[in-house]
Amino acid sequence: MLEVRSLHAGYGRVPVLRDVSLQINPGEILLVLGPNGAGKSTLLRTIAGFIAPSAGEIRLDGQSIAGRSPESLVKRGLRLVLDGHRVFPELTVADNIRLGARSKRDAAQLTDQVLDIFPILREKYRAHARDLSGGQQQMLALGQAFVSRPSVLMCDEPSLGIAQALIPPILNFLRNWASNGTAVLIVEQQIGVALAMADRAMVLERGQVALAGTAASLRLDRRVQEIYLGFGDTDPANVA
Amino acid sequence: MDELVIILVRGVGVGAVFSLVAMSFNVVCNSSGILNFAQGNLLVMGGLCAYLLLPGDPEPIHWLVSLPLSALLVAAFLALQGWITLLPLRSSVEQHSWLITTMAVSVMIGAVILVWQGPFALNVRSPFPNFPLFGTRTPMSYLLAVACAVFWYVVLRWFHSRTQTGLAMSALSQDLDAARAAGIQVRRLQILSFAISGLIVGSSGFVAAPVIKISADSGISYVLNGFIAAVVGGLGNNLGALIGGPLVGVAAMFAAFRFGGQLQNAFSLALLIAVLMLRPQGLFGRMAARRV
Amino acid sequence: MSEAAANLAPAGQVSRPPGIVDRELCLGIAIIAIAILIPSLAGSIYWTYTVLLLGLYVTVAVLQNMLLGDAGQVSFGQGAVFGVAAYTCGIMAGMHGYGFATSLLFGIPAGILVGSLFALPALRVQGYYLGFVTLSAAVVFPELLVAFNDYTNGINGIRVNVPALNRPFFAGITPLCVIVFLLAAGALVLHAWLRRQRLGQRMVIAAASPEAAMTLGFSPGHVRSAAFVIAAVGTAMAGALYVPLVGFVSPSAFHVELSIFFFFSVIVGGQGRLIGPIAGVAVLYLLPNALLVDLVQYRLLGYGAVALLIMLLFPDGIVGTIAKRLGAGRPGAEFGELALAMPNxxxxxxxxxxxxxxxxxxxxxxxxxxxxxxxxxxxxxxxxxxxxxxxxxxxxxxxxxxxxxxxxxxxxxxxxxxxxxxxxxxxxxxxxxxxxxxxxxxxxxxxxxxxxxxxxxxxxxxxxxxxxxxxxxxxxxxxxxxxxxxxxxxxxxxxxxxxxxxxxxxxxxxxxxxxxxxxxxxxxxxxxxxxxxxxxxxxxxxxxxxxxxxxxxxxxxxxxxxxxxxxxxxxxxxxxx
Structure with a gap:
């Protein structure tokens, strides 16, 4: 279980996050929404240990993890998948997955599962990751995270730069993954698709939590669209 | 004709030493972005090990035992140096402290050699006889240096593509943040890369000891020529280093024969500037191909 | 919020920003003045000589600080610029019999020429590539002095006496003392002044983001070249003064260690800090000399060790780390929020x-x-x-x-x-x-x-x-x-x-x-x-x-x-x- 309380963080002296709190339980998907520049990626990177928080608490299964390095957090079961489908381009698909595993046995067992879910990766198993399409690289990045058996998975914009057709299978994969007892935190722009499969959601605005609730309630909330699109009084279609 | 053969054979032999320094640069640079200025003096340290460990009239068996010992000694030193070099990178605002720390270590090694062994070059005798090649008698050490370069190239290739540790180290050079997110132990691997580069220069300094200049002030020349070999081949690329070294070596040897040894480095500098002006990514460079 | 709203209109009167660096500048000039005055007045020839030599080094290091801290250019070859100027003066005055003043006409332009040549690779490559090119130049320079010994007198060096500059005119103070003080203090003033000028600001921008420089309508390459030329002018002047001060030039005085020493001084003192180079030169030169005064052969070791220790203990340099500690508790200036300015x-x-x-x-x-x-x-x-x-x-x-x-x-x-x-x-x-x-x-x-x-x-x-x-x-x-x-x-x-x-x-x-x-x-x-x-x-x-x-x-x-x-x-x- 991941618990964040009154988190403040930023780059240098520039504050980005102000008083952010959240909690995710095993088996649950929490969706983080917000306009560009609201601090979503900063939130994930701070929890993952890339940025030291200036105040607040981050607890993983009750233990404080604020200020720990990203490497050590992976060992404790907290895994971040960065945005932009980042894999290691000069390594093969096989090696990319292998690097994610925490033990040889994990690698052997879980790799097969990944390849069953994403058959295209089996097809390109010996190809260099640089020769994959954006969507395939995203599958690979998720596969690499999957074999590390995280208890908390954080995923920054899994749909970024990916062909529309590939987004549902990727989000479904995350849904199934969560159902098996992993706590999943997703930042996503495609709020339509993402809200449909999330359990709970929160909206960040200028580094603060503007709205939070169940995914179902937020879907119906007009304010989500307003904040997301930035204008309170106009729907784009109405303007025209 | 004879002169040409000598230039070529010795140029390739000396060039193999440059290749080895270049590869040792690459190993550290790929994992940490640090260029270790001390690499030249550490090569000299490998040569110094040969001077100290080998008896005056060595047998091949002495040589075989002392070789791994020298490599390990230099590797241990480099691991320590790596640890020290990486220390301030945690807290400092400027990430260029390594420019100073590696140079400072280089200056200190040179100074210790000066204080300990005096200003004159040390001679090491090879246990192996000269061998005839195209009608000239060539010191075996040149051949051994070439073999050493090929050996390390093959080992590094195997290491980076076959072992889990080597893969993780390659991953580090391709995307540092993604590597950290994947749980790769960055600091440990970076120190390991320093140690590996120590194995490389330690063994090469030992193997080439009879034909390199082992003195307090010769390290800088090997650093420069090694760097030039790395740049000619494309910084970070070991195949480039393997080929770039002999190119630089032959050019330097040619300059030495034609214009005298004093102008050897001037010639290398001209080569460096030419490469940087015409093809800054080197022969096999990834710089242009890298994702931005 | 509204108090911060800008009126982006041309102003009738220009209010210059208050002197943020002025205090540091005055401190720096005072240190140089006192350091030169005390041994001169006390009549210590050895210390007067040492302090004047350090004054020349400070001049070079201050300009290197400008080059590195403001313009972002890594040059390991400033010692070669210094050496070329010194040697050209030495050759003209010592081998060809010209007066020292005349030799300056050759020495200073020669140094400027070499320093400006560094700008050429800088147009193409940056960072440690440039560092290695300039380092190579610093390695090659003394080798060339030996190789062309017909023109340079080789390893024997050249002796030059300039008594006029070394004759005290008041209580141990020589004309050279005054000139070195003016040069070192002038370099500091130049650096501080340049930072307020558009050229200095453009250097900072070109170093931080070449794209931004181009967006603002100037070529980052031109600005870099300007930085190299400015640094070369002062460095060459300091090099030329080396001749009357030491009275002798030889290749061993201009080994690569000299260039490394200049670079170390900047970083050890605190890159980008106005008086950093003074602290850097003082610590790197005086500490090993004072501690190991009887063991000249240990000096190189001492100065490597000091540089290493300083980097480990003060990662932002001496002045940088002290300033950071002093300023840690102080909040930044308050100014509300940037409001959208309604342009005029x-x-x-x-x-x-x-x-x-x-x-x-x-x-x-x-x-x-x-x-x-x-x-x-x-x-x-x-x-x-x-x-x-x-x-x-x-x-x-x-x-x-x-x-x-x-x-x-x-x-x-x-x-x-x-x-x-x-x-x-x-x-x-x-x-x-x-x-x-x-x-x-x-x-x-x-x-x-x-x-x-x-x-x-x-x-x-x-x-x-x-x-x-x-x-x-x-x-x-x-x-x-x-x-x-x-x-x-x-x-x-x-x-x-x-x-x-x-x-x-x-x-x-x-x-x-x-x-x-x-x-x-x-x-x-x-x-x-x-x-x-x-x-x-x-x-x-x-x-x-x-x-x-x-x-x-x-x-x-x-x-x-x-x-x-x-x-x-x-x-x-x-x-x-």
Whole structure:
């Protein structure tokens, strides 16, 4: 279980996050929404240990993890998948997955599962990751995270730069993954698709939590669209 | 004709030493972005090990035992140096402290050699006889240096593509943040890369000891020529280093024969500037191909 | 908030920023003066000599500090510049019998020439590549002195006596003392002064972001070259004075260690700190000498060890670390928030008929990816033009193409009536094309005021609070606005804005839309902007171009294209599935 309380963080002296709190339980998907520049990626990177928080608490299964390095957090079961489908381009698909595993046995067992879910990766198993399409690289990045058996998975914009057709299978994969007892935190722009499969959601605005609730309630909330699109009084279609 | 053969054979032999320094640069640079200025003096340290460990009239068996010992000694030193070099990178605002720390270590090694062994070059005798090649008698050490370069190239290739540790180290050079997110132990691997580069220069300094200049002030020349070999081949690329070294070596040897040894480095500098002006990514460079 | 609102109008009177560095400058000059005076008055010949030598080293190190800290140029070859000047003077005065004053006419230009030559590789390569080139030069220089011993007297060196400069005129003070003091203090004053000048600010910008430099209409290469030449002038003068001070030049005095010593001094003292080089030279030279005074052969070891220890204990250098500790508890200057400035009509652009931008069949591929796949775009002068499309559809690439940062594979671009297809970015910017970036190019080393002023055509009226405050405490969205303000202040005619409203609150977005309209209606600007906030685009744009996968899939007035199928898909993709 991941618990964040009154988190403040930023780059240098520039504050980005102000008083952010959240909690995710095993088996649950929490969706983080917000306009560009609201601090979503900063939130994930701070929890993952890339940025030291200036105040607040981050607890993983009750233990404080604020200020720990990203490497050590992976060992404790907290895994971040960065945005932009980042894999290691000069390594093969096989090696990319292998690097994610925490033990040889994990690698052997879980790799097969990944390849069953994403058959295209089996097809390109010996190809260099640089020769994959954006969507395939995203599958690979998720596969690499999957074999590390995280208890908390954080995923920054899994749909970024990916062909529309590939987004549902990727989000479904995350849904199934969560159902098996992993706590999943997703930042996503495609709020339509993402809200449909999330359990709970929160909206960040200028580094603060503007709205939070169940995914179902937020879907119906007009304010989500307003904040997301930035204008309170106009729907784009109405303007025209 | 004879002169040409000598230039070529010795140029390739000396060039193999440059290749080895270049590869040792690459190993550290790929994992940490640090260029270790001390690499030249550490090569000299490998040569110094040969001077100290080998008896005056060595047998091949002495040589075989002392070789791994020298490599390990230099590797241990480099691991320590790596640890020290990486220390301030945690807290400092400027990430260029390594420019100073590696140079400072280089200056200190040179100074210790000066204080300990005096200003004159040390001679090491090879246990192996000269061998005839195209009608000239060539010191075996040149051949051994070439073999050493090929050996390390093959080992590094195997290491980076076959072992889990080597893969993780390659991953580090391709995307540092993604590597950290994947749980790769960055600091440990970076120190390991320093140690590996120590194995490389330690063994090469030992193997080439009879034909390199082992003195307090010769390290800088090997650093420069090694760097030039790395740049000619494309910084970070070991195949480039393997080929770039002999190119630089032959050019330097040619300059030495034609214009005298004093102008050897001037010639290398001209080569460096030419490469940087015409093809800054080197022969096999990834710089242009890298994702931005 | 309103007190901070800027009136971006040319000001009648210029209020210069208060002297932030003045205290440091005075301290530095005082240290140099006292250091030279005490041993001279006390009559210690050894210490007078040492202090004067350090004065010359400080001069070189101060200029190296400017070169590294401000202009971002790594040079390990300043010792060679110093040496060339010294040796040329030595050869002319000692071997050819010219007077010392005459030899200066050869020595100083020779040093400047070599120092300026370093700028050539700097146009092509940066960072440690440049470091290695200059380091090689420093290694090769003494070797050449030996190789050409017919002209240089080789390892025997050259003896030169200049008694006129070494004769005390008052209680142990020689003319040389005065000259060295003036040179070292002059270098400090020059550095402090340069930082307030546009050239100095441009150095900082070119070092931090070459793209920003080009956007502001200057070539980063020219600025770098200027930095090398300025450093070379002072370094050559110091080198020339080495001759009367030491009275002897030999190759061993100008080994590579000298260049490394200069570089170390800057870093050990604290890169970018005005008086850092004084602390660096003092510690690196005096500490090993004082501790190991009887063991000359240990000096090299001592000075390597001191440099290593200082880096481990004071990672930001001596002065840098002390200043950081002292300033740690102090909060930054308060200035409220950057408000959207309503620009004054003095910045208006004359109306231009026709098209501000005309792009025909632009193509650009990266590897297999076609970033621009036959794009045609027309932007009417005096209009607001929105560019929308999913991530990776080529919007930013298109802005890069217009501003000249990328060269097209094929196609033509005309901007503000000129063909700019294959023109350097900084030349294109000079036509009156301003630009902002997704990641704003804001410079924390400059004050908020300077961040705006550096682009301004003339002096501006800006809030007092912006003079002292640094932008490092501004949140991201505010940094974007700061960049927009800079572009507006530069009086550009065509503004290219990349996601300017990202991170703004709804209220701020309304103000921002108003700003765009003001710029168009009152000042006659043309605005092209990329934006993800579709509602904002539809609200404010006169014309909208929709891109997808490097192609234009819709182009027209907001009301006309909203009904198109592609465009509707954009909305539903983002807002509702």
């Amino acid at each position: 009509s003095a910045l208006a652009t004359a109306a231009r008929p026709g098209l501000a931008v005309d792009i025909a069949d632009a193509r650009k591929t990266y590897g297999k990816l076609a970033a621009l796949d036959g794009v045609n775009l027309q932007v009417r002068a005096g209009s607001i033009h929105g560019l929308v499309g999913p991530n990776g559809s080529g919007k930013t690439t298109l802005l890069n193409a217009i501003s000249g940062f990328i060269a097209l594979d094929s196609g033509r671009i005309a901007a503000l009536g000129r063909d700019t297809t294959s023109q350097a970015a900084w030349r294109t910017a000079r036509l009156g094309i301003g630009r902002t970036f997704q990641t704003p190019r804001v410079f924390d080393a400059l004050s908020i005021r300077e961040n705006i002023e550096v682009a301004a055509a003339g002096p501006l009226q800006l809030p007092e609070a912006w003079t002292a405050a640094k932008p490092d405490q501004l949140p991201h969205a505010q940094r974007r606005l700061l960049e927009v303000l800079r572009v507006v202040a530069s009086n550009a005619e065509l503004l290219l804005l990349d996601e300017p409203a990202a991170g703004l609150s709804p209220a701020e977005r309304r103000d921002f839309a108003q700003l765009l309209r003001t710029l168009r209606d009152r000042l006659g600007k043309t605005i092209v902007f990329v934006e993800h906030d579709l509602a904002l685009v539809w609200r404010v744009a006169d014309q909208i171009t929709v891109l997808d996968a490097g192609r234009v899939i819709a182009d027209g007035k907001p009301a006309d294209i909203v009904a198109e199928k592609h465009v509707r898909a954009l909305f539903t993709g983002a807002a509702d599935a």
